Amino acid sequence: MLRQPAFGHRLRKLRMAQGLSQTALAGEGMSTSYLSRLESGARQPTDRAVGYLAGRLGLEAHDFQEQAGGSLTQALTLAASTGSPDAIEALRRALAAEGHESALLRWQALWQLARAARLQGDHPAERDHLARLVELGEETDVGELRVRGLTRLARCLRSLGEITPALDAAVEAHRIALGEDLGVEDRAAALLALVSVTAEAGRVADARVHADELTALLRGRSDTLWAEAMWTAAAVRVRQGDHTGAQACLDEALERFGSQEDLVLWTRLRLATARLHLEKLPAEPARAEHRAAEAEAALAFVATPALRQDLTALKADLAYATGHYDQARALLAALAADQPRMTYRGQVRLEILRHQLLILDGDPQGIQGLRDLAQQAQRDANIDLAAEIWRVLADALTPTAPTRHPAPPPGPLPAAAPTPPPAPLHTPHPAPTS
Template structure:
C-alpha cells in the first residue's frame, strides 16, 4: 500500500523529472490543490487518484514505490561499507532527493559526505555539508550530535583560515560537552578543536591549558583519539618554543600508534613530524627525510590529492632547508599545476616559501609579498601565522643585508 509522505515525495520527484508543473500534471481530471496536498503528504492517495496520475505520467502504479536501491538508507549503507567515490556520489544524490527521511538518517549521510570531502581536501564542500549537519543536530535535539557537528565545523573553518567563526564553534562545542557531561570521546574531540583554533588565534596560554587537560583525559589510550591529542599537544608546544616537549609528544604518537588503527592518520603524523624536524633549532633534515620516505610509502595505499600535495610541500621545505633551491622551485611548480587541496595555513606556507625563493634570487618583490601575507593573516585573525611570517621576513631581510665593511 502506498503511504504518505513517501508517496508524495516520490510523486513530486517523478513529476519534476519529466519537467511538468503541478497544473500540467493535474490536467482536467484533478484539481491542482488536491495534487499539491498529495505531494506534501497532507492527503492519503486513493486508488483512483494513483491510477489517474500514473496514466498522466505514462508509468505503472508500481513506479510510485520508491526503489530500495535508490533510497537514502541503501545509499548510506553502501557509502559506509565501501567509501568509494561512486558510493559517495550516489549518497549525495540520494540525500538531495530524499526530503522525507528522518533527520537522524540525513545527519548520518551528511557526516559521511563531510568526511569524504575532508579526506579529499575539499574543505569548501565539507563546510557546506557541516553547516547543514549542525542545523540538523539542533533539529534532532541530541547533545552528542550537536557537539560532533560543531566540533567538525570548527576544525573545517580552521582549515579554511576562518579563525573567528572557528573559535565560536569550538567554544560552543566545548561548553556543550561539559554542560551535558558527555563521554570522553565527545569531550576530547571538542577539546581537540578548541586547542587547535586557540593556537591559531594566538591564544597560546589558553591552548596550553586545554592541551594539558586533553592529554590527561586520554591518558592510557593508544587509539586515534589519543594520537591526535598527542599531535595537538606537540603543536602547542612548538608555538611556545618548547621543541623538546613537542618532540616528546610527537615521538610517543609515532611509536605507539599503529597504522592498522588508521593509516591516513599514521601518514599525517609522519608529515607533521617531518615539518617539526625542520622547525627545530638546529633543523634536522635527516629525520625529516626519513619521515617523508615513510609517508610516501604509505601513499601507495591511501593516496589522495590532499595527502600527495602535503607530501610535495614537505619535500619542497626539505629542499629549501638543505640549500637545494632549484629543487624547491621545481616542487612548487608541480604544486602550482594542481587544484589546491591543502589547508589555508599550508597554502600560506607555500606562498612564504615562494617569496623566500624570490628574495634569494635577488627579486625584491619577495619582501613585499611576505609583508602582504603577514597583513592578510592578521586581518583573518590568524595571529600565530602572522607572527611566523613577520619572523620569516625579518630573517630574510637580515640575510639579504650586506655585511658591514671592515676597517680600512
C-alpha cells in the first residue's frame, strides 16, 4: 500500500530524475495542483492516479515504493558486495528513483548494472546501461570515466556484431587515453578494445601493431588485464594464420594466470585454447577435450548461462571434428531451445556448424545458408567473420581440399590427453609503436 508522505517524496524524485516539470508530468489527465498536493503529501494517492503517473514516467507501480535502505548509496554498496539478482534489481529501482543524485554516483550504479548484465550474457541490456554511462562520463568530464565507459561500450558492441559503432567508441577511448596521458590501466584497456574491434573489422595488420603495443605495455604482469591482453594477442595471430604464435600466447596465459584472480576469465581462456586446438590444421581434438574438461569443472563455481552455452557450443564443434555428427546435432538442438546468451560471433559459429551438417546430409540449403551468413557479415562490416565463413564455404565446395575439422572414423570421443607444458618463450615483445 502506498502511503504519504513517502509516496510524495518518491514521486518528486522520479519526476526530477527525468527532468520533468509538474506541468509536463501531469499532462492532460491530471491537474497540476493535484499533482503538487500528491508530492507534498497532502493527498493520499488513488490506484488510478498511481497507474496514470507510472505510465507517464514509464515505470511500474511498485517503483513508487520506498526502497529498503532508502538510498542509491546503500543499494550500490549491496550490489557491489554481493552481486545477487535481488541486489541488482534493488539497485536498478534505486537508480530510477534517485536520479537526482550526483553523476558520479549514478555512473557507479550503471557500471554495476552493466557488469551484471555482461556476466549473464545479456549484451543488449549491457549496451543500454553503457550508453547511459558514456553520457554521464561526458557530464563528469573525468577522463578516466570517459575512457572506461567507451572501452566497455566498444567491447559490448563488438559482442553484438555492431562493428562500426564499436570501432568509433574504441578509437575515441584510445584518443582520450593518449591525449590526457592516463595511467597504464586505462591506456591498456583502451588498446584492448581497439585491438579486438580492429581485428573484427578486417584490419588485421593494424590490430597486430596495437596488440604488440599492448603486450609491451603490460610486460611483466600476470593479472586480469594482462591475461586478456594475451588472449587478444592470440586472437589476432589466429586471424593472421599464425596458430603457433597464438598457441604460445595462450600457453603463457594459462601458465601464469591463476584462477584466484578471476575464475570466469580463467575458464574462458581454457575454452579459447580448446577452440584453437580445433582450428589448427590438423586439428587436435584430444587436446581440445582436455581444456574443455578443465573449463567444465570450473563451471561448478562460476556457472552463468553464457559460459554454459559457450561450453556446449565447443562440445558441438568437438563432436563434429571427431565425426560424431548425431551428437553435434543434439547439442545444437539443445542450444536452440535455450535463450541465446552468446556473442554475435558465437551465434554465427553455431549457424556455420548447422549448415555444415546440412551439407553432409546433401541438403542444398547448407551451401546457400553459408552464402547468406557471409553476405550478412559483410553488410555488418564484420569482415573477419565474413572471410572465415567464405573459407568454410570454399572447403565445402572442394571436397578434396583439406578441411579445418578432419573427421576420423566414428567411434567414442577421444579420451582427454594431458597437455604438455608450453615451450619456453624467448621472443622479446616488440616496443610500443605509439
